[in-house]
Amino acid sequence: MKKRLVVAIILGALSVILGFFLDDKDVRNWSRDELKLLKSLSLQNLPPVPDDPSNTHANDEGAAQLGHALYFDVRTSRNGSVSCASCHKPEKYFTDGLKLAVGTNVGPRHTPSLVGISYSPWFYWDGRKDSQWSQALAPIEARHEHNSSRLKIAQLIASDETYRSRYEKIFGALPPIPVSPENASPLGDEENLRGWDNLTDIQKTSVTKVFTNVGKALAAYQRKLIPGQSRFDFYINELNEEGLKSSAHLTPDEVAGLELFIGQAQCVSCHNGPLLTNHEFHNTGVLTISGQLPAMGRYDGVRQAREDPFNCLSALSDAAEDDCLELTFAQDSNDLVGAQKTPTLRNVAETAPYMHGGQIENLLEVVKHYNQAPTSLLSHNEAKPLDLKISQITQLESLMYAFTAPLATEPKWLRPPNSAYSGSANTQTTPP
Ligand code: HEC
Ligand code: HEC
Secondary structure (H helix, E strand, O other): OHHHHHHHHHHHHHHHHHHHHHHHHHOOOOOHHHHHHHHOOOHHHOOOOOOOOOOOOOOOHHHHHHHHHHHOEHHHOOOOOOOHHHHOEHHHOOEOOOOOOEOOOEOOOOOOOOOOHHHOOOEOOOOOEOOHHHHHHHHHHOOOOOOOOHHHHHHHHHHOHHHHHHHHHHHOOOOOOOOOOOOOOOOOOHHHHHHHHOOOHHHHHHHHHHHHHHHHHHHHHHOOOOOOOOHHHHHHHHOOOOOOOOOOOOOHHHHHHHHHHHOOOOHHHOOOOOOOOOOOEEOOOOOOOOOOOOOOEHHHHHHHHHHOOOOOOOOOOOOOHHHHHHHHOOOOOHHHOOEEEOOOOOOHHHOOOEOOOOOEOOHHHHHHHHHHOOOOOOOOOOOOOOOOOHHHHHHHHHHHHOOOOOOOOOHHHHOOOOOOOEOOOOOOOOOO
């Protein structure tokens, strides 16, 4: 009896001592440098959305309202079934949950989130668009997305009384828009091309102008989509000079994940700033999308942006030449072969699957991918193998669940406006 008691007391004492050491490790403080880095990741340090000199209506409330209505309007597609919201669904943080996007057909890429996208200097995984308004024009005419044409969009603005009057308040009097043919554009299928050939030069200019302004309104709307503060931000905001690691906001595993994120795993070298992206292009050795050739990524994207008739330097842009330095001095090198844009990690737990082709199904597999850092088929993988233990892999995974929060956007922007044409069959209206 006595012996057992002594053993029990010794064991008890040992566990208290051990517990003390473990606790002590748990509350070890962040260093000064770590604190500084952590603070730079908080949404408290997110500046206002940067101005877009190429779109003088970017911050115009009326333009945002027009863009809001158009964003949800299925009449922006040729067959009347696709809107921007078909793929960028508000209730899925403006993604669609699919590997590859489906509009009027299956497309070649995975749908990225639009939350916080207005901070990005480049658009698309390969950055082939240099403004948000010029990006917005592309899906409307892409055959697998809206499969519509610039003439059909101009006709929609001209024929819908609400659109027409809103448009004219913002952009001035609508030029005469031909009522036939139904479709015309220098891009797309035979019907579009034939229609375009039959327009006069003046008609072509007017139609393209109206189409451009539709893009500028869509951009003004998307500038409202801003991420909200998550547990991750609350944790960082509460850290003071002492930088205590334990807190009610993050679990010990999540804190350990954060330590890896900014330390050994070096996620922060690309996923940095309050949006957890450097907005740059990197090759991270993601598998080629099945059935496709390896993606050239930014290597091709930068060329396309330079040649884009809607770029910052074009006559349709409102910018002066000096405002287009990002395009003029865009980096161009062989390193960009296979490089994709670093996506935000805000709300990432809600936007599976992942990567430019939706190649990776869940966050655990994403961390395993980085841990292995497979060789890239094209060019080289910038990320190096991490040599993490399985427990560390799950800690990094669990951290990414702490990046989720309701948007800091007025709820009215997350619902379709009242219109008979809003939303398609697969678009629900519950905001996140
Ligand atoms: C068929 C589904 C689909 C539709 C419809 C669609 N998109 Fe997209 N969107 C995508 C996909 C897929 C990508 C990525 C394509 C790529 O990078 O090549 C994308 C990319 C974008 C981007 C760039 C995001 C980034 O990370 O750079 C923006 C902005 C955007 N879409 C806005 C819109 C707007 C506005 C509309 C309506 C005019 C729209 N989209 C319609 C699927 C869609
Ligand atoms: C060298 C820069 C770089 C580093 C380092 C890096 N990432 Fe990424 N990350 C990217 C790029 C680029 C993509 C998109 C790649 C693609 O689609 O092919 C990406 C995609 C992701 C995605 C998918 C997001 C989405 O919406 O599809 C997640 C999650 C992610 N990274 C997490 C991490 C974590 C965790 C680490 C650290 C272990 C890390 N990243 C390290 C650049 C980087």
